[in-house]
Amino acid sequence: MGRRLLFLGPPGAGKGTQATRLARAIGVPHISTGEMLRQNVADGTDLGKKAQAIMEAGDLVPDEIVVAMVDDRLARDDAACGFLLDGFPRTLAQAEALDAVMGDGAIEVALLLTADEDELVGRLLQRARDEGRADDNEETIRNRLKVYQDETAPLVEFYPEHGVPVLSVDGLGTIDEVFARVVTSLAEN
Ligand code: B4P
Numbered sequence: 001m002g003r004r005l006l007f008l009g010p011p012g013a014g015k016g017t018q019a020t021r022l023a024r025a026i027g028v029p030h031i032s033t034g035e036m037l038r039q040n041v042a043d044g045t046d047l048g049k050k051a052q053a054i055m056e057a058g059d060l061v062p063d064e065i066v067v068a069m070v071d072d073r074l075a076r077d078d079a080a081c082g083f084l085l086d087g088f089p090r091t092l093a094q095a096e097a098l099d100a101v102m103g104d105g106a107i108e109v110a111l112l113l114t115a116d117e118d119e120l121v122g123r124l125l126q127r128a129r130d131e132g133r134a135d136d137n138e139e140t141i142r143n144r145l146k147v148y149q150d151e152t153a154p155l156v157e158f159y160p161e162h163g164v165p166v167l168s169v170d171g172l173g174t175i176d177e178v179f180a181r182v183v184t185s186l187a188e189n
């Protein structure tokens with residue numbers, strides 16, 4: 001099983017949910033750019049001040065900010081033996097920057113979680129009710145889905161072209177069912 005992994009998939013597909021479990025199961029740090037950005041917003045850092053309005057609109061934080069944040073995180077000791085990236089890269093420029101820093105072949109496998117749009121919107125609206133996240137209102141969700149199609153979906157082609165397999169996993173069903181599919185898919189590839 002690869003120890004340098006990343007999760008791709010639209011907002012609401014379950015990346016954060018599954019990445020948390022998988023990282024624990026294989027003993028690598030879970031590196032979520034969304035979580036890191038939200039923490040910066042909560043702490044009122046300069047980075048958080050730059051990111052807040054962008055995130056609330058459902059747009060992407062500029063590549064140079066996110067790339068610098070991930071570079072710093074990957075340089076920490078605990079990432080030396082592997083990591084699970086969640087929500088990064090989200091653009092071709094971010095993927096190229098990751099290759100430039102880590103070297104070609106740095107990523108062993110990408111997991112793509114899939115779900116249809118109605119399911120995605122339903123989950124994110126539910127999270128809005130449960131957690132009150134500022135970017136989970138319907139208008140912002142629609143924008144995040146469009147941004148995903150325009151900016152992030154091309155990575156599903158980029159990685160195989162760069163020798164990294166993309167394992168597609170059906171994200172519908174219970175969290176346990178999806179996790180079982182993730183584990184099986186990794187074990188078989
Ligand atoms: P993220 O934090 O990555 O938010 P997300 O795409 O909505 O995914 P998340 O991981 O939270 O949701 P999940 O699918 O697990 O990004 C937030 C924002 O940060 C972005 O819009 C952007 O502005 C910025 N950002 C982050 N990374 C960036 C980057 N690299 N470059 C630029 N900007 C960046 O789960 C969604 C909900 O579904 C949860 O409530 C969960 O409980 C539920 N759920 C999960 N699995 C389920 C299942 N099987 N059944 C039912 N519900 C389920």
